[in-house]
Amino acid sequence: MALAGQDTQESSLRYAPPGANRELNSSHRAIPSVTSDNEIIRRSWDNPAVFAEIYDRHATTVYRYAARRAGVDTADDIMAETFLVAFERRNRFDNAFESALPWLLGIATVLIRKHRGSEARFLRAVVASGPPATVVENHDDRLDADISVRAIAGAIRKLPARDRDALLLYAWGDLDYEGVALALSIPVGTVRSRLNRARRVLRLSAGITPAKEVDRGRTTTAPIIR
Amino acid sequence: MDELQQLRSFGNDVADPSIDAVGRGRRALVERIAAQPAIARPNPRKRIALFSGVSALAAGALVATLVFTNVLGLAGWRGGADAAAASALSDAAAAAIESSDPVVGPGQYLKVDTEAVFEGGGQTADRENFAYLGTQNSQLYIPADHSDEWVLVTEPRTAIKVFGEGFEEEAQEAARATFDKEEISRAPYGGFYNSKHRDWRLDELPRDPQRLLNYVYRVTAGHGVSADGQAFDFISTTLRTGVVPAELRAALYRAVAGIPGVEITDEAATLNGRTGIAFGREEKDGFLHEIIIDPDTGLLIGERTVQLVDSKLVPVFAGEVTGWTAVTTTVVDEAPAGGSLCGNGGEPVNGLGSGRCTDPDRPQTD
Numbered sequence: 001m002a003l004a005g006q007d008t009q010e011s012s013l014r015y016a017p018p019g020a021n022r023e024l025n026s027s028h029r030a031i032p033s034v035t036s037d038n039e040i041i042r043r044s045w046d047n048p049a050v051f052a053e054i055y056d057r058h059a060t061t062v063y064r065y066a067a068r069r070a071g072v073d074t075a076d077d078i079m080a081e082t083f084l085v086a087f088e089r090r091n092r093f094d095n096a097f098e099s100a101l102p103w104l105l106g107i108a109t110v111l112i113r114k115h116r117g118s119e120a121r122f123l124r125a126v127v128a129s130g131p132p133a134t135v136v137e138n139h140d141d142r143l144d145a146d147i148s149v150r151a152i153a154g155a156i157r158k159l160p161a162r163d164r165d166a167l168l169l170y171a172w173g174d175l176d177y178e179g180v181a182l183a184l185s186i187p188v189g190t191v192r193s194r195l196n197r198a199r200r201v202l203r204l205s206a207g208i209t210p211a212k213e214v215d216r217g218r219t220t221t222a223p224i225i226r
Numbered sequence: 227m228d229e230l231q232q233l234r235s236f237g238n239d240v241a242d243p244s245i246d247a248v249g250r251g252r253r254a255l256v257e258r259i260a261a262q263p264a265i266a267r268p269n270p271r272k273r274i275a276l277f278s279g280v281s282a283l284a285a286g287a288l289v290a291t292l293v294f295t296n297v298l299g300l301a302g303w304r305g306g307a308d309a310a311a312a313s314a315l316s317d318a319a320a321a322a323i324e325s326s327d328p329v330v331g332p333g334q335y336l337k338v339d340t341e342a343v344f345e346g347g348g349q350t351a352d353r354e355n356f357a358y359l360g361t362q363n364s365q366l367y368i369p370a371d372h373s374d375e376w377v378l379v380t381e382p383r384t385a386i387k388v389f390g391e392g393f394e395e396e397a398q399e400a401a402r403a404t405f406d407k408e409e410i411s412r413a414p415y416g417g418f419y420n421s422k423h424r425d426w427r428l429d430e431l432p433r434d435p436q437r438l439l440n441y442v443y444r445v446t447a448g449h450g451v452s453a454d455g456q457a458f459d460f461i462s463t464t465l466r467t468g469v470v471p472a473e474l475r476a477a478l479y480r481a482v483a484g485i486p487g488v489e490i491t492d493e494a495a496t497l498n499g500r501t502g503i504a505f506g507r508e509e510k511d512g513f514l515h516e517i518i519i520d521p522d523t524g525l526l527i528g529e530r531t532v533q534l535v536d537s538k539l540v541p542v543f544a545g546e547v548t549g550w551t552a553v554t555t556t557v558v559d560e561a562p563a564g565g566s567l568c569g570n571g572g573e574p575v576n577g578l579g580s581g582r583c584t585d586p587d588r589p590q591t592d
Contacts, residue, residue, distance in 0.1 A: 035459075039549075042347045042357075046537050047511040048259045049451055055255050056449055060242050068237040079243060080251035084258050091355065091539065095348045096403040149236050152229065171233045176575070176582060202229040 037100035041093045051090060054100055055083045061101060062108050068172045074118040082108045097182065105173045106183030109165050116161075126153035155205035159198055166191055167198040301439035301481070307488035311505055314490060314521065315483040318503070319476035322524025327472050328557040335367040335377075337558045338468035341498055341528075343386065345548040347540060348400050350393075357540040358397035359387040359548070367561035368416070368469070376416040376424070377561040380409045380569075390541045410565025419583050420567060420574040426467055433473060435480035442481065454485050455509040461485075462517050465526045468553040475524065482517070491516055495530070498552035502527045508534060513548070528552035 037054060044051040062082050067075035085107050086093075086100075093103055112119060127150050156164060162184075169180045170191075177195075181188045243251075306312060330336045340363065347357035360383050367377040383405045385397040416424025432438045442457045450456030461478050464470060470478065482488055482505060491506030495518045506516035512535040518527040530550040536543045568574060568583030575582035 035463075038346070039344060042345060043511065043513070045347070045355075045539050046535060047451075047513075050511050051259060052252065052256055053450060055252055059248055059251060063243040063247070064240055067240045067243075072240070076243065076247040076251070079247065080254050083251065083255045087255060087258060092349060095346050096400050149232065152233055152236060167233075171230060172237070199229055202233065 036098040038093070038095045038098050041090050041100060042095055044087075044090050048087070051087050054086070054104075058101055058104050059083065062104055065105055065169075065173045066108055066112060069122075069168055070112050070115055070118040071122040074112075074115050078108055078111050078115065081111055085111070094182075101173075102175055102179035102182040105169055105175065105179075106185070109169060109183060113161060113165075120157065123153050123157040126150060127157065151205045152202055155202050159201060163194045163198040163201075166194040167202075170195060301436050301443060301484050305486045306484045307482065307486070307505070308490075311489045312483040314503055315479045315505060315519075318519045318521055318524045319479040320524070321522060322472050322476040322479065325472065325523050325525070328555070330368075330370045330557050332370050333559070335369055335558050335561050336469065337556050337561075338366040338368070339554040339556070340364050340366070340466075340468065340551060341553075342551040343549055345542075346385075346397075346400055348396065350396055354393075355539045356393035356396055357389045357537070357542055358385040358393070358401065360385050360397075360401035366416075366468075367558070369561075372416075373414050375412040375414055375561075376418070377565070378411045378416075378418050379562055380405060380411070382407050407570075409569040410562055411567065411569045412565050413567050418567070419569065426464070426469060428464075428470060428474060431464075431474060431477075433477050435477050435484065438477050439481040439484045451509055451511045454487055455507060455511075455515070458482065458485050458488065458507050458515060462515065462529045465517060466529055466551050466553050468526075468555040470526075472524070475526065479519065479524070492518075495527075497528045497530065497550055498554075500527045500552070504530065506532075526553060 037057070040050055040053050044054075059079055063075050063079040066078040066082075070078065082104055086104055089107075093100065097103070156168070159167065165184060166180055169175050169183050170177075173179070173183070175183060177188050177191050180191045180195075184191070307315065328336070342362040342364075343359050344362055345357060346360050347355065349355050361381070362383055363381040365379045367379075369376060383401045385394075385401040388394050388397040411418040418424075432441050439457065442460050443453060446456040446460050447453065450459060461482055465475065465478060485507065487507045488505055489507075490503060491514060492504035494501050495504035495516070497518050500520065502518045502520040504516040504518045506514050508514050512533065514532040514534055516530045516532070518530060519525070520527055528551045531548050533542060533546045533548045534544050542548065566572070572583035575584055
């Protein structure tokens, strides 16, 4: 693994050289029917204008991820800034990956860290007065959820930044282990240990005992990794 | 509900960004792009047509204010393909209607054989850029009854041409990274890899060429480099699925005749051993995009992309064919055996429609 250090992304916008994570890619087997992100980005090396298509495809997803982490006010800026950074770094994108989303969410994550104040304020507000709105399908779960969402927000706030990033890229960015690894330029094994640690903290603060169901839920939602 | 489900439900009702915010972000990006000199220079040996086509953004605005139906739209009033191309497209459409589609009987399959080549590229650890042409071949077997199992055979990928010396290994590695061995997947309704049912939604496309082209302009508005280029791309992408019935194929050909900038770019273009007429459109992005049609049968042979400028980062020069897709559709009695929903033995991960599978080659360490 070319990028062995676990936290080189901590202080600045740095990414692994393309190829570093290449062997991680295997579950993203999109069957090509339209031009894929990597083709567009490759073309944008020479023809920058085509890069706007990447924005059209992913701006909303980046926004939603940013809004859940740092609130809607900051999300507008992070959405816009993410694509400016991505454009400047477009020849660093690893073309072996068809989707640009992990890469974009990785950039957004670094930007959110710069807006750390917003994220902290947002989480403090949730802890103090509950979530802005909670969607829980099962009514029986609602009470339980309202209480534990506040507990969870408190736990997220206290997590070390690197564990928080991995957890929220996984849960809110909807990336799999490989996607999180790519986004943060860290090995998959490191993603797994950060997620395990973060989930343990979460479980404890939300008062969830690791019952059998929990264990099963975990192994079916977590991709098997090397 | 475990802690992860709770975390996921927290904030999943967050609204989409406002149209204003999306517009502001896009403008900022477009300005940044415009401020950056293009890496490539137009090659004076090769003339590049400059189109007066409206920009994608302007087209979006136009479409939003002017076009509400497929009847009244962009098609027509901006001109169309050049006369020779329009006439040849009309002939191809007539031929398409005359030749009947193959009928898939009970127990049989429609086999779509796709041989594709795409351009890939990357950067080595020393920050040297390289580019290559890689294969992306597959065969899709669609059963007569769509609820039966569809079968997809995906061939291992390989780099067939490397630009520049000394990057052979990197190129092969990059090409293989996404697919290094043959894989057979099977799923009812074509929901391979735990994804949603395969539906090209061809029924939604109008069969009248003028309405069809209006529809295409409407759904592609605001995307791509130019409105005309994106319309051409939509049609080419639809055709290369290999599942377009004859009457729709004819309508798509006639719709292409209504796109400004389209001309005959090669009277005898050969792709995968078959020869036909290439209809192409030079795009401002420095690429010529072509569809190749057999004039006798009206069948699509495939599509092709030619680079019109010299790349500065990698030794890919004007005139290089940087990608193509050849499509052959036939009816067969059998599909290959073996494989599973997730290819060679993987398991679905997050339930139906997640498009994710575990990798059988990776020992579970959890």
